[in-house]
Each structure stands twice: as C-alpha cells, then as structure tokens.
Amino acid sequence: MSVLFWACALASVATGFGVFRVSSMARATFALLASFALAAVDIALLQLSYLVVLVVLVVLVVLMECS
DSSP: OHHHHHHHHHHHHHHHHHHHHOSOHHHHHHHHHHHHHHHHHHHHHTTOHHHHHHHHHHHHHHHHHHO
16 A cells, blocks of 8 residues: 555646646646546555545546636
8 A cells, every 4th residue: 555655645746747838728728637537546555545535536626616
C-alpha cells in the first residue's frame, strides 16, 4: 500500500504541474482530471471515504466550470 500511495502522490503532483505546462486547454483539463483522480486514490488508500466523495464532487464542479 505504501508504494502505491507514494506512486499516486508523485503522479498527482506531476500531473498538477502538467496543468500549467501544456498549451492546450483540452490537455490541461485531462491533466487536472488525472491529478484529482490520483488524489482521490490516495485519500481512498487512507480509508477516508467521506473525503473521497468530496474530492469527486470538486472534480465534477471544476469540470463543469471548464466546459
């Protein structure tokens, strides 16, 4: 679990940086989605299911704002 947690954490940070590094709005949206999804996996690994639900709701709101 620890290796998976840290792999998702590092990938989440990398995709978070990717949001600001890409020139396409579509690629930035997918990078943002990936970052939030990886953060949700990290929170799920910590067994904080209520926060996973909140992260998913935040993702939905952000993606609705982008489109």
